[in-house]
Amino acid sequence: MTYGVIMAGGKGTRLWPEGRKTRPKQLLSLIDHRPMIQVAVDRLAPLIPVDRQIIVTTREYASEIARALPTFPAENILVEPLGKDTAPCIGWAALKVIERDPAATMAVITADHFIADETGFREVLHAAVSVAENAPLVVVVGFVPLRPDTGLGYIRFGHETREIEGIQFYRVDEFVEKPNKARAIQYVEDGRYLWNSGMFVMQARHALDLFSRFLPRHFALLQEIRSSLGTPDESVVTENAYQHFDRVSLDVGIMEKADNVEVIRADFGWLDIGTWAALDQISLHDARGNVVRGKHVGLDTERCIIRASSSVVATLGVHDLVIIETNAAVLVCPKSRVQEVRNMVETLEREGREDLT
Numbered sequence: 001m002t003y004g005v006i007m008a009g010g011k012g013t014r015l016w017p018e019g020r021k022t023r024p025k026q027l028l029s030l031i032d033h034r035p036m037i038q039v040a041v042d043r044l045a046p047l048i049p050v051d052r053q054i055i056v057t058t059r060e061y062a063s064e065i066a067r068a069l070p071t072f073p074a075e076n077i078l079v080e081p082l083g084k085d086t087a088p089c090i091g092w093a094a095l096k097v098i099e100r101d102p103a104a105t106m107a108v109i110t111a112d113h114f115i116a117d118e119t120g121f122r123e124v125l126h127a128a129v130s131v132a133e134n135a136p137l138v139v140v141v142g143f144v145p146l147r148p149d150t151g152l153g154y155i156r157f158g159h160e161t162r163e164i165e166g167i168q169f170y171r172v173d174e175f176v177e178k179p180n181k182a183r184a185i186q187y188v189e190d191g192r193y194l195w196n197s198g199m200f201v202m203q204a205r206h207a208l209d210l211f212s213r214f215l216p217r218h219f220a221l222l223q224e225i226r227s228s229l230g231t232p233d234e235s236v237v238t239e240n241a242y243q244h245f246d247r248v249s250l251d252v253g254i255m256e257k258a259d260n261v262e263v264i265r266a267d268f269g270w271l272d273i274g275t276w277a278a279l280d281q282i283s284l285h286d287a288r289g290n291v292v293r294g295k296h297v298g299l300d301t302e303r304c305i306i307r308a309s310s311s312v313v314a315t316l317g318v319h320d321l322v323i324i325e326t327n328a329a330v331l332v333c334p335k336s337r338v339q340e341v342r343n344m345v346e347t348l349e350r351e352g353r354e355d356l357t
Contacts, residue, residue, distance in 0.1 A: 026111035115270025142194030148184035153196035
């Protein structure tokens with residue numbers, strides 16, 4: 001059987017002021033009227049039914065996610081005691097999947113992606129599952145980079161390994177963390193690098209084998225959790241393990257070292273919605289190139305992203321700005337500096353303004 005694991009623990013500080021500690025980006029309605037976690041569940045459901053979807057989140061967001069998904073099985077929402085990045089998250093999810101089906105394959109995705117062609121997305125995952133369920137390897141989904149993006153990881157791919165239903169698989173030669181601008185330009189020009197989407201497909205038991213090889217300390221803690229599953233001690237043992245997990249991503253902890261990884265060069269239209277600038281690529285624009293949601297009156301306003309939650313936003317003689325109005329705060333910044341919005345959140349935290357973060 002195939003299980004879907006949806007990671008939904010990110011804070012989304014670069015989407016402030018809509019994104020807050022109490023309302024992370026997976027609960028924001030950025031693609032349509034639905035919160036992004038609902039979009040992720042609905043998108044996966046034709047391939048992997050909801051009863052085999054598992055959402056992994058943290059204590060801060062669990063109740064809000066459950067409220068946003070009233071028909072989602074409550075037992076399928078895993079609540080991490082602490083956010084320790086993606087490696088512990090995926091390791092714990094693998095344990096839970098194995099508990100249900102020791103031979104299961106799992107498709108790991110995240111709750112903050114825009115996907116243009118949802119049918120194409122499911123076709124790619126189906127092909128990846130057909131390979132991973134029969135071999136101890138990891139299949140990752142990559143995309144040809146459209147620009148030198150410094151906010152994404154990259155994958156250098158090698159020779160073609162197979163083709164399934166018109167979908168090509170390639171050997172992964174190297175995983176590269178988020179580069180600086182010069183190196184990102186080099187990767188785009190090279191032609192052998194893909195954006196790393198963070199979508200992984202593998203057998204759940206193979207995931208644990210990888211932890212055993214490359215993160216043995218994490219593996220030992222996962223084994224403690226595994227021994228406690230279904231007992232009264234499970235929650236205490238899990239809490240203790242999370243206290244001792246190192247904060248490490250799956251990419252850094254495992255993928256950069258693993259030697260049996262393949263990548264699909266997908267083309268179903270993908271975007272990591274990490275900053276407000278992403279709305280430029282997924283939203284309708286008015287005649288002057290603005291993306292507007294809410295009440296707005298504009299004169300001589302061009303190429304702006306404007307979202308008004310509680311008031312009218314009026315603009316005059318401005319261009320290439322992000323303007324986000326909520327009932328608690330207003331953000332105004334150039335579109336070219338949206339990556340720095342998290343610095344604003346950090347400044348507010350230093351000034352003791354947790355009420356705004």
